[in-house]
């Protein structure tokens with residue numbers, strides 16, 4: 512069978528690309544090695560983590576804020592098995608939805624490991640032991656990523672675990688030691704801290720979510736500290752050992768001492784690695800770079816022009832919506848269109864509570880690049896809407912160009928920040944100035960007024976409610 516496009520991997524990048532190819536009239540096949548479509552994001556990433564974040568947030572609010580709202584509950588308990596089972600239902604509904612979309616768009620779906628035979632031929636090693644070979648005029652590598660680990664922290668999937676196991680634990684950890692206070696650590700650490708577990712973060716750098724604007728990391732730490740978490744910043748893990756029912760983590764402190772932390776689980780969340788295992792890239796004349804990524808040009812083409820790659824397996828942010836944009840980009844490029852992705856305007860969200868969301872430059876970046884800038888901030892505690900819901904932690908910070916007033920970056924930590932950042936993306940896509948946003952009517956009372964107020968603050972310090 513010969514296809515216009517074969518896509519290897521059915522994550523957000525692969526399945527979005529497949530649908531866009533089909534919409535453009537291209538005969539398309541998608542190959543997935545697991546029995547469920549949707550990749551990391553739908554099966555063991557974005558969707559299940561958000562399901563557990565939502566459940567744990569309900570529990571936390573019931574236990575800690577309901578009484579202030581005038582709601583009394585007796586005998587509140589965590590039913591972790593039910594939480595995990597609900598999460599799995601959400602995952603199953605979502606992945607079945609993708610299978611439906613493949614059928615609806617007449618995309619041929621193959622289940623099994625895809626590997627290159629040559630630059631136009633892909634072999635599928637099916638789970639039932641069978642084999643099939645298909646040919647493609649164009650091929651898209653959308654094979655995603657896997658959790659990163661190091662020999663000093665050997666993941667055994669029982670006590671020393673990755674995010675995948677942390678999404679299906681059978682008990683709330685008494686003490687979870689989290690290596691890496693990045694986005695997975697922050698999100699899954701929040702889940703178990705809200706359910707009553709103790710969490711300790713050991714982080715190489717000096718803050719949580721260290722690649723985001725420093726203000727966000729500081730504010731997030733304050734919020735997570737309220738859940739009873741401990742932080743070991745500028746600390747380096749040297750060894751992790753499973754000693755039966757406990758895990759012992761040896762750590763070098765900044766002043767050259769060595770300490771040990773003991774817990775019942777250790778979550779290794781130190782990043783993810785691009786995944787090309789079993790793909791036999793060499794047969795297509797391709798190789799990966801030193802970090803294992805498939806190299807692509809500005810059109811997402813590899814060194815073999817009819818083979819493209821996208822998402823976590825190539826350079827750039829490892830985010831579902833980035834992979835989706837790239838899937839669409841490749842489909843439209845193959846169809847002869849001239850698409851464009853504005854990488855700087857891809858938002859970044861951490862689904863803690865308060866949520867953290869950002870787009871554009873951080874303050875550290877504008878400083879480093881010598882861009883003249885000004886800032887405006889507005890705290891949620893000064894907002895009526897936030898006081899009404901008791902979500903007063905956090906702020907909106909706007910960076911604007913000092914001379915032109917163009918918005919350069921927006922950083923939000925606060926209620927519904929994940930949804931609010933969309934307004935900033937739209938404003939920045941249209942190259943709005945801080946004053947443009949500050950002159951637009953924002954419904955009252957809403958959390959979005961904090962964005963308007965921060966823009967007013969950035970425009971001659973004109974915030975109204977502060």
Ligand code: FAD
Pocket residue numbers: 519520521522523524525542543544545549550551552553555556557558560623624625626653654655656674695786788789790821822823824829830831832833834862
């Ligand atoms: P993937 O989703 O990794 O999909 C790749 C697919 O290819 C997989 O299904 C894999 O089985 C398949 N595959 C690999 N090799 C082969 C082969 N040889 N043959 C056949 N199939 C193959 N991002 C967000 O934007 N928002 C979030 O909230 C978010 N939360 C996350 C939470 C967690 C816990 C994790 C781990 C990640 C999260 N991410 C989130 C990141 C997001 O999941 C990834 O950026 C996204 O899934 C990348 O999409 P992709 O299409 O590149 O690859």
Ligand code: NAI
Pocket residue numbers: 690691692693694695696698713714715716720721746747748779780781782783828829830859860861862
């Ligand atoms: P991350 O890159 O966000 O964080 C890893 C952290 O581990 C960093 O802060 C790093 O300094 C630290 N670290 C690395 N080695 C260490 C060591 N030896 N000792 C102590 N600390 C160490 O990676 P994470 O959290 O594993 O997530 C992987 C990717 O998955 C993210 O980069 C993100 O792209 C994606 N993701 C996105 C989510 C979202 O969009 N909400 C949610 C979860 C994951």
